[in-house]
Amino acid sequence: xxxxxxxxxxxxxxxxxxxxxxIKGKINNCASLSVDQTRGVEEITREMLSDIxxxxxxxxxxxxxxxxxxxxxxxxxxxxxxxxxEVITGVNLPMILKFFEIREKCALTEIAPQVADYGRKNIYLxxxxxxxxxxx
Amino acid sequence: MPAPFNIVLVRVDNRLVHGQLLEAWIPRLAAESxxxxxxxxxxxxxxxxxxxxxxxxxxxxxxxxVEEFARTHQFxxxxxxxxxxxxxxxxxxxxxxxxxxxxxxLNVGNIYSEDCVLCCSxxxxxxKKELGEIxxxxxxxxxxxxxxxxxxxxxxxFREFIPAGADGRY
Numbered sequence: 060x061x062x063x064x065x066x067x068x069x070x071x072x073x074x075x076x077x078x079x080x081x082i083k084g085k086i087n088n089c090a091s092l093s094v095d096q097t098r099g100v101e102e103i104t105r106e107m108l109s110d111i112x113x114x115x116x117x118x119x120x121x122x123x124x125x126x127x128x129x130x131x132x133x134x135x136x137x138x139x140x141x142x143x144x145e146v147i148t149g150v151n152l153p154m155i156l157k158f159f160e161i162r163e164k165c166a167l168t169e170i171a172p173q174v175a176d177y178g179r180k181n182i183y184l185x186x187x188x189x190x191x192x193x194x195x
Numbered sequence: 196m197p198a199p200f201n202i203v204l205v206r207v208d209n210r211l212v213h214g215q216l217l218e219a220w221i222p223r224l225a226a227e228s229x230x231x232x233x234x235x236x237x238x239x240x241x242x243x244x245x246x247x248x249x250x251x252x253x254x255x256x257x258x259x260x261v262e263e264f265a266r267t268h269q270f271x272x273x274x275x276x277x278x279x280x281x282x283x284x285x286x287x288x289x290x291x292x293x294x295x296x297x298x299x300x301l302n303v304g305n306i307y308s309e310d311c312v313l314c315c316s317x318x319x320x321x322x323k324k325e326l327g328e329i330x331x332x333x334x335x336x337x338x339x340x341x342x343x344x345x346x347x348x349x350x351x352x353f354r355e356f357i358p359a360g361a362d363g364r365y
Contacts, residue, residue: 128249
């Protein structure tokens, strides 16, 4: 089973996991990591490594982060070369739910682009949908 | 010598380019150019690529080693692109100053030393080394050093944390 780690500013990650569990029920082999200003980059980096090692059951870890260019994302990217991880930035709930649906079906390298794509496609501007309906 | 820059901020931040810089400082100062002065990033193509992707395309981005930067840049205000100079630690800022980049004000964002001896805020914990380097900037070089994470935060003068020298001067 591919593991999941969600790394964000503040408690966004743990709250997103809670929201996902509200919809899907209890979810295994996943964790969240909160990045705030009270801890240095080295300490967070160490904690992330221990999370990755703990979660990984051989199939790798999909890491979600909130903001490309932000500290949670910067630290996550530093593990791309040395660990079996993929990093998806700009996390949203649809992509988390999609991941849980397909996490046992294929390999990490196949799942990651599918999940990222799904997250991108699930952003709608409601008034545009409405306009389309009226037109159509 | 490169084209003149209008330097609007000289900042030290352990996290280099991150949310605070991208979402707060760059828009608030309407910066048009960012110079990262850091030996590790200058030698790491992966980190450089990530930073280039994160910084908005309309911002000119340059990355230098400390030595190369100090040799080729002077502190300038006035003409040219509004520019932010970003160091990863106090030591690099002090080194650049001593090698010729004579800034007058230094902004400190995030510093987290593992051997903290002085905790100035949630985001700034100084070790003995950093403390000495800030003292050198304040006392020997006459630089004014402020603690300020975000543009909206109150600027706090580092002299509030660091005692004056025996002669009462900084």
